[in-house]
Amino acid sequence: MPLSQESIDICKATAPVLTEHGEAITVKMYEILFANYPETRVLFGEAPENQHKILAGAIVAYASNIDNLDALGSAVEKMAKRHVQTNVKPKHYPMVGESLLQAIKEVLGDSATDDVINAWKEAYFFLGDILIARETELYAQA
Numbered sequence: 001m002p003l004s005q006e007s008i009d010i011c012k013a014t015a016p017v018l019t020e021h022g023e024a025i026t027v028k029m030y031e032i033l034f035a036n037y038p039e040t041r042v043l044f045g046e047a048p049e050n051q052h053k054i055l056a057g058a059i060v061a062y063a064s065n066i067d068n069l070d071a072l073g074s075a076v077e078k079m080a081k082r083h084v085q086t087n088v089k090p091k092h093y094p095m096v097g098e099s100l101l102q103a104i105k106e107v108l109g110d111s112a113t114d115d116v117i118n119a120w121k122e123a124y125f126f127l128g129d130i131l132i133a134r135e136t137e138l139y140a141q142a
């Protein structure tokens with residue numbers, strides 16, 4: 001499903017504030033993810049100490065290019081390859097999505113209105129579907 005123009009507009013408008021709090025949001029996201037879905041911890045076994053900075057960077061890059069997904073092409077390929085190496089599967093996407101949205105709510109507080117959360121939800125799963133499709137191809141080739 002294509003991203004709605006409304007969601008694109010909201011994501012672009014809120015990208016700067018997410019950038020500003022990117023690291024806090026990602027740290028919180030891992031806290032929530034590992035508390036609610038401890039089975040995901042093993043996937044990050046070899047993760048570098050700065051993993052949360054990498055993910056924060058990806059969110060920001062996505063936010064900045066939400067209406068120009070071609071610019072994300074090589075980043076998508078890199079993420080998909082790493083996800084396949086670490087055995088990330090489609091079932092994990094809702095776990096990370098839920099944790100990320102919860103983290104955005106907690107860090108942004110009142111500025112995380114329902115409209116903002118819904119726009120990011122749409123955007124997260126839009127990118128998630130692109131990654132899942134590429135990862136499914138890579139798993140099939142392996």
Ligand code: HEM
Nearest residue numbers: 040043044046047048058079082086088092093096127128
């Ligand atoms: C839209 C959703 C997602 C985005 C934007 C994203 C982004 C990224 C990025 C940028 C990297 C680093 C790639 C590299 O340069 O090596 C990465 C690695 C990784 N991601 Fe994701 N990811 C997403 C979903 C998920 C999900 C659902 C999981 C499952 C829990 C996951 C688990 C991992 C793991 C285990 C690594 C490798 C860490 C390491 O050992 O280096 N990601 N992801």
